[in-house]
Amino acid sequence: MSVLDLPTLTRILRENAGADESVDLSGDILDIPFPELGYDSLALLQAIGVIQRDFGVELDDDAASAETPREFLTVVNGGEQPSAESV
Amino acid sequence: MVITGLGAVAPGGIGIKAYWELLTAGRSATRTITHYDPSPFRSRVAAEVDFDPVREGLSPQEIRRLDRAAQFAVVAAREALADSGLAVAALDPGRIGTTLGSAVGCTTSLEQEYVVVSDGGRHWEVDHGYAVRDLYRHFVPSSMAVEVARLAGAEGPAAVVSTGCTSGLDALGHAAELIREGSVDVMVAGATEAPISPITSACFDAIHATTPRNDDPEHASRPFDRTRNGLVLGEGSAVLMLEELEHARRRGARIYAEIAGFASRCNAYHMTGLKADGVEMAAAITAAMDEARLGPDSLDYINAHGSSTKMNDRHETAAFKVSLGEHAYRTPVSSIKSMIGHSLGAIGALEIAACALAMEHSTVPPTANLHEPDPDCDLDYVPLQARVQRTDAVLSVGSGFGGFQSAMVLARPDRRMP
């Protein structure tokens, strides 16, 4: 079961870590590395904290080392690749 | 600028003698947290000091007035004063200065008081009627420098230096500078920290800085080991007496070491992250070595920051290679955080105290718990066992949140090249 989709992830990031003014987060960003999206490891950890809290899931350290939104969503969703619909 | 007195309050031992015994035994003082119930937290281990303020000679009013960190500092300062043999009452009070490093100040008392005035976080408009009279002393940590200054009757420049985890080194560097520029003859200088409290656990949990190795607390801090996975919080204090060399010689003082060089740099990169190349720390090392007029080949020992996080230990290893070249491979490096944990702002002073003792005893403390070296950390980290060897010139480094990188070089005063 997919608990998190890309729009929700970008919303959580935007709300809890801000958004780089020079980046369009609404585009096709699944495979763009987080640093290019303006997010560092702290931003990810901040998002992980919120996801764990609001979605009632336990995330292991792999989530924090995800390099792209696709990797992150795959970890969060227990191995399930983000589908086109969820993007 | 020379070190003529030492005092320490450390996990596993209060007083210089117990501290040095712990370090040379290679024994870890890390354990499951007892200061509060750690069960909600991801990381539940720390290096705590078994500290009974009454037994350490603090008065009832001192105990009421002082945060745990300030209590540590007072005990360490008293030992350092006595150790130095300085008759401070005979000195000009205006020529004695004080610097004390601390990253998070009186955080333990502040959290305890917050819980009361907010009634467990129920109220945003906290009730000042429940505040202790000394709340403001906890609120601005400069109060801790005042307490230490009073012990020595010091009326010269005084300050708390608060540069995160380099606070301890920076406070000592600042003190050396005050002596060098002629503002003072004597400095009471050191650092203190008592950060083991729920809010510290919570925020380090949130950034995965502390280790989740809860089932094996004695071996949880393992700098440079392949299996390391985070730092172990510590607490404690070290205070040093510093004097100008001739001032110390005139009174026939025992001289542990000269502070021969100090430098700090910023990475201007990230509040908590480090770039793998370590160039800013390397620049601090090079500047400190230059000031000491020592070449990389003359270093006998490096006391590493070695915090046991994945990132730090690689960053630092790279910094040693950049700054010392081939000599990085030939110089013993160890991290005493493997034994006493990472006491944030205090650790730099505790490490310099350890370096001074290493020079006094010609012995290098080991890196405990280092069984499987990380292939990316390929230097001589003095695993498990202390090493008897020449220690005439040593380097100690620190790295902290905010991007601060500091390096200090100690040398025997007679060894320094003209």
Add this chain to the structure above:
Amino acid sequence: MTAVVTGIGVAAPNGLGTDAYWRATLAGRGGLRPLTRFDASSYPSRVAGEIPDFEAAEHLPSRLLPQTDRMTRLALFAAEGAIADAGLRPEELPRYGAGVVTAASGGGVEFGQRELQALWSQGKDHVSAYQSFAWFYAVNSGQISIRHGLRGPSGVLVTEQAGGIDALGHARRHIRRGTPVVVSGGVDGALCPWGWAPQIATGLLSTAADPDRAYLPFASDAGGYVPGEGGAILVLEDDEQARARGARRYGEVAGYAATLDPAPDSGRPPGLLRTARLALDDAGIGSDEVDVVFADGAAVPELDRIESDALTELFGPYGVPVTVPKSMTGRLFGGAALDIATALLAIRDGLIPPTAPVDAPAAEHRIDLVTGAPRPARLRTALVLARGYGGFNSALVLRGCNDTTDSEETAR
């Protein structure tokens, strides 16, 4: 090696930005108001120097907002202003050619209170990842360093309200040892309940409800101080470099000293007078060369007496103009960095700002307190004094650069 100030950035309750602040200050327009940032009705002190018109999102990138306390946002605003004012491009300096030294007092208190509340009322999973640094004392130096790429020797000093002077004094050490630029000063604030309660506990806060009567340094009805938020960041620069790049020089940090008071029961005199003398000695000048004093002005009768006694001893009765423009901003946790900026602006314009709204000093204070309107004067040298809770004393001597004096003389 001479250290000169080439840039000033201000965030103050009576003016956001240096020009707005200086105009308000000369006009005697204060920024003390009944507290609006939290409900202060249950506290005995309800007036503060709030900055009313600072919208962080207008000045800072979005990514910085979730990770910064208000005092850090104000500090970043002031630092950007100072660097722009200096016309400095940090990327053109040597890699380690610019450092940051700031003063701190309480850290990011409001951020910290929010996270403490989250922890204790909701649980540890509600604590922000940014709490690990957003509240701590080093945060402003770190964030300024990162934002502007400043990699040189840096530092953070905590001496409560003496801190801004100590930061500049320490910055000068870095300049003298070869770092050409140090961004320095102090911007702080603790206008939240968890910052307010500890200050009330000192018994030093004014309890007057009328903002115009709440903070009256040296007045006969002085009844404590009012805290404010904000401060100033300055660019301190090696004089040779400043001249070489044709920078405008506000003035030189010519002398500095810091001391700690003796223990209260020692019977020894307070350290403020000694500190001022040491700073003048350091500048190599006598008291007769000082044209104006920016006083600490605690507005606590005993502390005011100590200060006016020191000034009378040093300069003679009514011997030098004295002013306390912080009466218009409240006392700032950033520790008198704003007073340094104000003194430099006064030297630049030949105008001493008034201690508004004080009408006159109490008769026991035999000082020439500037009140009412700004006083025109030929200013070359200013002495700035500050004290921090617990016994910290700091003094800074500022001297106008020749170019300032030249232009003034040309104008005549």
